[in-house]
Amino acid sequence: MAFRDLVGNERVKCALQGAVRGGHLGHSLLFSGPEGVGKRQFALALAKTINCPNAFEGDRALPDSCDVCPSCQKIERGEHVDVLVVRPETTFLRIEQIRSLCEHAYRKPFEARWRVFIIDEAETMTEQAANALLKTLEEPPAGSVLILLTSQLARLLPTIRSRCQIYHFTPLKTAEIEGFLRKRFVRPEEEIRLLARLSEGRIGKALSMDLSVYREMRREALELLAVLSAGDRVRLIRAAEYLGRRVDREEFERRLDVLEQVLADVLRLQLEAGDVVNADIVAHLRSLAVWWPPSRVVRFMEKLAALRRDLWRQLNRQLALETLFLAECDAQP
Ligand SMILES: [Zn+2]
Structure with a gap:
């Protein structure tokens, strides 16, 4: 999904798109907020936008991905070699996973303008893993952007937090979730209403709930x-x-x-x-x-x-x- 298709957290959206337009996007970002409010989707939309050749075209006030070019399509399918998502294989993000990510970060992009590394559930990094990441966060390689995602900011080492630009995500309004569900799915209004209220402001929950x-x-x-x-x-x-x-x-x-x-x-x-x-x-x-x-x-x-x-x-x-x-x-x- 492109930024224009994402609902909620408009302030974060504008800040990210504004930073891309102004050319001052940080290299070490931290997206913090409850589970299911769209942090992962925002990170992918950002990865697409900074790599999309058409991001500044058309009558858009702010840059956004076109969602149809080969780069956008590959990122959407999780097949882009320069956009990597790392997540805990078991309970923790291990030092080996972080070390391998850091090595990749110092290489030149294969085909993209920017290499983007998304570290999901960053709070599950072991202390050694977190320490291994510090240097890369401190001196980020020129062509790379690291995006850490967490629903438990307090569990991250202060040294990690202080080296990142933090973006705070909040739960969505019921009306925003209703609008999103209505646009994307053909479902009886009664179900949309119920799902939106049960989701507690988390679009991920609304989408996964049976x-x-x-x-x-x-x-x-x-x-x-x-x-x-x-x-x-x-x-x-x-x-x-x-x-x-x-x-x-x-x-x-x-x-x-x-x-x-x-x-x-x-x-x-x-x-x-x-x-x-x-x-x-x-x-x-x-x-x-x-x-x-x-x-x-x-x-x-x-x-x-x-x-x-x-x-x-x-x-x-x-x-x-x-x-x-x-x-x-x-x-x-
Ligand atoms: Zn594109």
Whole structure:
């Protein structure tokens, strides 16, 4: 994608394009911001723009890639020899990966004007790897641009941070994500609206999210709340067994997320506060709001939060859920 097709973070976009136009783009850049807000796409758009022979053509106020020339196409497909993306092969970026990158950086570009090295998840560099990169960041080779990407700026060594020009990325607005999804995909409006609200401002999340999985988890959450409303102890014990036993911790937490999301929507409706996320099931949420007065919703959400805090311990999830559900059942008005 070219800069003109990227949504959000307009300030960063203008700053980068302005620096290209003014000829003062730094050689060591650091893109910092939450996962999924477009840092990788911005880095690729920049790599294309500084290498595109048509970047300054047409009526563009700011340089941008044409997206059709051989150079742009190769970068888009990840096949350009002068644009390399390095990412951790396992948990860490190893010193060997960084050393090899630094060696490449001092060679002349094969076919491009600029060699671009994108270091993804830069915070996963081992200390040795980070130290190996310092010299290249300090005295960047003439024809090379290094772009470090991170969602955890604080984990990078201060010596790395201080040698880079830092660009801060922020989550996108819901309307921006909606606009992007509408332009790129043919999907029912209801789905676009839901995806944009579930994405928490992260376009990457909106693109990778499987709505059918989410809806299935949501159906289970609604069923659980219905059983709690009815005070059916036998079914509650069965639900605790189902949720506690079946899934790994990550999936378990995702289910808690969905349950909390639904409860938060019920509260929003009751208090007439804010935009409901699950607007496609608003009638169902309204009926829940009858059984669950705000005080009860808040109380149950607090209990869920406490359960989540205890998850790091080797907690017996099934037992913890059973206790939580039955206590909620006994305490209901
Ligand atoms: Zn081009």
